[in-house]
Amino acid sequence: MLILTIIEGAKATSLICQLGCPFKCTFCGGRNSPFLRKIRTRSSDSVVAEVRHLYDTYGFTGFMFYDDELNVSKEWETLLEKLIVLQKEVNVQFMFRGFVKAELFTQRQADLMYKAGFRWLLTGFEAGDERILTNIEKNADVGANTRCMQYAKNAGLKVKA
Numbered sequence: 001m002l003i004l005t006i007i008e009g010a011k012a013t014s015l016i017c018q019l020g021c022p023f024k025c026t027f028c029g030g031r032n033s034p035f036l037r038k039i040r041t042r043s044s045d046s047v048v049a050e051v052r053h054l055y056d057t058y059g060f061t062g063f064m065f066y067d068d069e070l071n072v073s074k075e076w077e078t079l080l081e082k083l084i085v086l087q088k089e090v091n092v093q094f095m096f097r098g099f100v101k102a103e104l105f106t107q108r109q110a111d112l113m114y115k116a117g118f119r120w121l122l123t124g125f126e127a128g129d130e131r132i133l134t135n136i137e138k139n140a141d142v143g144a145n146t147r148c149m150q151y152a153k154n155a156g157l158k159v160k161a
Contacts, residue, residue, distance in 0.1 A: 010095040014061025017047040021068040044079035074129030080112040103144035110155035
């Protein structure tokens with residue numbers, strides 16, 4: 001049986017462009033493993049080449065990034081810009097979904113994500129209580145989570161938190 005993933009009406013598949021998260025949230029099973037806390041990234045050119053291959057070969061126009069946190073990588077905005085260029089080259093609008101870290105999220109990232117084809121943003125707020133966020137060593141506070149929501153809303157992104 002074929003199970004097809006759809007993102008905003010687009011036939012979709014999964015991508016990973018970076019692994020690892022440098023943070024030590026207490027609920028994370030990988031927080032004590034140096035290997036899992038080290039960020040390992042693919043080049044933005046490699047990711048764009050994979051997206052192009054998946055589009056050209058299989059017709060995928062939807063992509064779910066299963067990265068731990070997309071915006072932990074310093075290359076994130078560069079990748080978004082290159083995905084925008086790719087879509088102009090092939091004359092197709094791709095649809096993307098992926099996870100971000102709320103306290104690292106900026107309005108520029110939100111705007112670029114929307115322009116690149118993101119319509120959904122996923123983030124782990126974990127709690128709406130400062131004490132809980134502090135206790136779980138989330139590195140974010142209610143203010144950062146609120147700003148994340150506002151930046152997303154300003155850009156036209158929907159948030160699943």
